[in-house]
Amino acid sequence: MWKQLGKQVRQVISTEQSNSLVIASATAAVVILTSLTGIFQLLEWVVIDQWFNLRPLEPVDSRIVIVTINEADINSVKQWPIPDQVLAKLIEKLKQHQPRVIGLDIYRNLPVLPGHEQLKQVFLSTPNLIGIEKLVPPAIAPPPQVPQERIGFSDIVLDADGNARRGLLFADLPNQPSKFGFATKVALEYLKQEGIIPQLLDQNSRKIKLGNVIFAPLKANDGGYVGADAGGYQILMNFRGGESRFQTISMIEVLKSQIPAHLFKDRIVLIGTTAESVRDIFETPNGRIHGIIFHANLISQIVNTGLENRPFIQTIPDYLEWVWIWIFSLLGTIVSLQLLQTRVCYQKSSPYCLVIGMILQGGCLLIIHYFIFINGWWLPIVSPLLSQIIVAIANTSYYNQKLRLQACIDDLTQVANRRHFDDCLRNQVSKRGNVSLILCDVDCFKIYNDTYGHQAGDKCLTQVAAAISAAVRTSDVVARYGGEEFAVILPNTNLETAARIAEQIVNQVRSLNISHINSTARPFVTLSCGVNCMKITSDVLASDLILNADRALYMAKNQGRDRFILYTDSIINRQSNE
Numbered sequence: 001m002w003k004q005l006g007k008q009v010r011q012v013i014s015t016e017q018s019n020s021l022v023i024a025s026a027t028a029a030v031v032i033l034t035s036l037t038g039i040f041q042l043l044e045w046v047v048i049d050q051w052f053n054l055r056p057l058e059p060v061d062s063r064i065v066i067v068t069i070n071e072a073d074i075n076s077v078k079q080w081p082i083p084d085q086v087l088a089k090l091i092e093k094l095k096q097h098q099p100r101v102i103g104l105d106i107y108r109n110l111p112v113l114p115g116h117e118q119l120k121q122v123f124l125s126t127p128n129l130i131g132i133e134k135l136v137p138p139a140i141a142p143p144p145q146v147p148q149e150r151i152g153f154s155d156i157v158l159d160a161d162g163n164a165r166r167g168l169l170f171a172d173l174p175n176q177p178s179k180f181g182f183a184t185k186v187a188l189e190y191l192k193q194e195g196i197i198p199q200l201l202d203q204n205s206r207k208i209k210l211g212n213v214i215f216a217p218l219k220a221n222d223g224g225y226v227g228a229d230a231g232g233y234q235i236l237m238n239f240r241g242g243e244s245r246f247q248t249i250s251m252i253e254v255l256k257s258q259i260p261a262h263l264f265k266d267r268i269v270l271i272g273t274t275a276e277s278v279r280d281i282f283e284t285p286n287g288r289i290h291g292i293i294f295h296a297n298l299i300s301q302i303v304n305t306g307l308e309n310r311p312f313i314q315t316i317p318d319y320l321e322w323v324w325i326w327i328f329s330l331l332g333t334i335v336s337l338q339l340l341q342t343r344v345c346y347q348k349s350s351p352y353c354l355v356i357g358m359i360l361q362g363g364c365l366l367i368i369h370y371f372i373f374i375n376g377w378w379l380p381i382v383s384p385l386l387s388q389i390i391v392a393i394a395n396t397s398y399y400n401q402k403l404r405l406q407a408c409i410d411d412l413t414q415v416a417n418r419r420h421f422d423d424c425l426r427n428q429v430s431k432r433g434n435v436s437l438i439l440c441d442v443d444c445f446k447i448y449n450d451t452y453g454h455q456a457g458d459k460c461l462t463q464v465a466a467a468i469s470a471a472v473r474t475s476d477v478v479a480r481y482g483g484e485e486f487a488v489i490l491p492n493t494n495l496e497t498a499a500r501i502a503e504q505i506v507n508q509v510r511s512l513n514i515s516h517i518n519s520t521a522r523p524f525v526t527l528s529c530g531v532n533c534m535k536i537t538s539d540v541l542a543s544d545l546i547l548n549a550d551r552a553l554y555m556a557k558n559q560g561r562d563r564f565i566l567y568t569d570s571i572i573n574r575q576s577n578e
Helices: 002-013 015-035 041-054 071-077 084-095 116-124 182-192 251-255 291-308 318-340 343-347 350-374 382-408 418-429 445-452 454-471 495-510 542-558
Strands: 061-069 101-104 129-133 151-153 166-171 199-202 207-210 213-215 233-236 246-250 268-273 281-284 287-290 433-442 477-482 485-491 527-536 563-566
Touching: 015 318, 015 382, 041 350, 041 382, 061 071, 061 251, 061 291, 071 251, 084 101, 084 116, 084 251, 084 268, 101 182, 129 182, 151 182, 166 182, 166 291, 182 268, 182 291, 207 291, 213 291, 246 251, 246 291, 268 291, 281 291, 287 291, 318 350, 318 382, 350 382, 382 418, 418 433, 418 477, 418 485, 418 542, 433 445, 433 454, 433 495, 433 542, 445 454, 454 477, 454 485, 454 495, 485 495, 495 527, 495 563, 527 542, 542 563
Parallel strands: 061 246, 061 268, 101 129, 101 268, 129 151, 527 563
Antiparallel strands: 166 233, 199 207, 207 213, 281 287, 433 485, 433 527, 477 485
């Protein structure tokens, strides 16, 4: 496969197809520059969200149990926030089952009577309880009775579309020590008892080793992000899933001691609300989930990464993203060119091949991107996909233009062929103004072929065609009229200018100095030309212009060749300087 791919790459880089390589590289450059504006960011988020939904479900995390406070629980106590007395009783019940960590995702900066003194004592007597605070204004203070080292902030980072895709491990505050997130505190407390302590590997890169895995903070342009606020220490969320991916039990069931055996022992127990009326809900790639479920996902990610090397979502540097885009732009060129050269594309239209090519390339890219994602990597997809589409369209357009050009060019001499000449002349005759025509004939060409052979004759015609092209203006059309005859259409040209150009043509061919020892005109290849100029009216036909130029050419031959003759109403002959 790699040998075949290498062969295709070399084919694209060949001289004949260098234009396609330029198209691929230029397209990649334009797409990369466009992506830096952030215009594709939302589409990148949409794709990554779909991959989260499509990938296989992960097993339920057996290390985490969530005690949910749902609508039925709130109705049973007839109060929200939950009274301190009920919350104290709930925590005491949990402590009896010896959980390793208790995470309380409920604000308790103010008393909620009754039972405040009871809750204070529970906070003081529960060293493995982690409480929360809110940092982003309006800030909410932590429970006063819980030491600061057992407090984590509950703030969740939202993207511009309102979705939560990033986890904030800790926040950098001005003139203050960094503060840890609630999920980070809970996860590290659990891992500490496993003997796993985070180690800062490098102060500048802020890479942290946890178990056998190295964490690196999210940068502003990582993955599908462009110019994101990457403050603090953020990582990309590798969601396990919604509430169904965790063990849950309701608050009322705990209070009534309806607890399965060993449910809480040595586990992480989280307490949080899932009641719709509380509105602690966030949009995520897995749909709308409650705040406690989001924290459970982040805790699960940190813990399982530290213990089991569960992959987290990684990104590659910007320059590798640009290489990634260029590679798919190049592959898009290879695929589109190969399709355009197949028999199907000759039988069908180019748009048909264009659609087929884009479907094949887009489908392959999506499959590749999906498998890269489920292995823990987030690479751009919109940019390379767009790059493939653009190069497919550009190459199809280039290929069609090339075919049209080939249909108009004489294969041997590389000037216009007879059909293109006829089209151009009809077009000129349909316009107003003067148009001139020069008919040229290589003198004694049959004798040349008989003397030097047909291969030499072909080479001679190629050289003559190049000489004629060099003698005319860029607006003039040089065509092979037939055999050894050439024609030049001169738009908006009077007879005097046409004569000057004809003289240049004759002299240019002479200067080739191609030996022609048996010629009756000169011992080298020469040209005879007939020149006609007509003012276009509604009565003028293209055949009239050709007929008169041909008459002048006939006279040039009769008068000794190697010259041009102007056709006038009185057939006045003008002979070129010899």
